[in-house]
Amino acid sequence: MKLTKLLMLSVAAYLLFAVSAFAQADTFSDADVEYSFDLPEAIWKQTVKPSTTSPNVEYVYGDRNSGHLEVRKIAVKSGDLMADTISGEEQRLQFLPGYIAGKTENFDGALDGKIFNYEFVRSGRNMSGRFYFLKADDKTIYVLRFMGMSDKLRSLRNQTDSIARTFNLKKTK
Numbered sequence: 001m002k003l004t005k006l007l008m009l010s011v012a013a014y015l016l017f018a019v020s021a022f023a024q025a026d027t028f029s030d031a032d033v034e035y036s037f038d039l040p041e042a043i044w045k046q047t048v049k050p051s052t053t054s055p056n057v058e059y060v061y062g063d064r065n066s067g068h069l070e071v072r073k074i075a076v077k078s079g080d081l082m083a084d085t086i087s088g089e090e091q092r093l094q095f096l097p098g099y100i101a102g103k104t105e106n107f108d109g110a111l112d113g114k115i116f117n118y119e120f121v122r123s124g125r126n127m128s129g130r131f132y133f134l135k136a137d138d139k140t141i142y143v144l145r146f147m148g149m150s151d152k153l154r155s156l157r158n159q160t161d162s163i164a165r166t167f168n169l170k171k172t173k
Contacts, residue, residue, distance in 0.1 A: 029170070033057065035071075035142065038166040040159045044069075065125070067148040067156050069163070078138045085141050086116050086133055093129070096120035109165035111136060119150060126150040130157070132164040142167065 029036040032050040039059070048058035048070075061067030076085055086104060093099055102117030111134035118129045130153060132144040144167060146153060146160045153160075 028057065028059075030057070034170050036166075036168060036170055037071075037163050040162045061148070061152075061156060061159075065149050066152045067146060067160075069160075070143075070145040070147075071167075072143045072145065074141045074143060076139060076141055082114055082133055082135060082141070086114060086131075089131060089133075089143065090116065090118075093118055093120070097122070107132060107134070107164065109134070110168035111142070113141070115164075128153045130160055132160075132167075134164065134167055136169055 026039045026042060026044070027036055028039060028046070030050050032052055033055050041061075043062050044059045044067075045062075046057070046059050048056055050057050055073060057069075057071040059069040061069075074085060090101060094101075098119070098121035100119045102119065105115040105117075107113050107115045113132060113134040116129075116131045116133065118131075120127050120129070126149065127147065128150040130146045132146075134142045134144065136142055144160075144164050146156075148156070
């Protein structure tokens with residue numbers, strides 16, 4: 001009986017290792033931006049590439065309604081609270097049709113911060129947004145803006161969390 005359990009555990013460990021070896025994430029990194037992050041699946045496609053004049057990056061998960069990611073850098077005054085930055089972003093969202101503010105959550109990753117959730121309606125479809133506010137330093141906050149159809153974005157939550165967890169500043173040489 002013990003031998004059977006040991007054999008089953010060994011096979012399970014081997015399968016877990018084999019699956020994780022094939023689940024290689026793509027890493028976004030570009031010379032025009034000072035950050036990088038991992039994309040958990042190859043279905044995430046870049047739609048906006050950063051340049052020297054615009055450091056913005058955008059990705060979609062298959063199509064824009066399934067999942068859309070925008071990465072933005074926000075300059076803040078030293079000593080400003082994260083809540084003030086979130087409130088400023090929320091002010092812009094409140095005019096979306098059917099806008100409903102959700103809860104704000106704490107977030108721990110390579111950069112710590114807050115998550116702001118909300119819902120709205122676009123073309124008669126229930127949509128959601130999940131914004132990750134990640135504090136780089138006293139004067140810089142990065143916002144990872146995920147938007148998509150509510151049911152699709154909800155099913156991608158583990159991926160949005162993973163992208164935000166791996167979002168990090170590049171090491172300066």
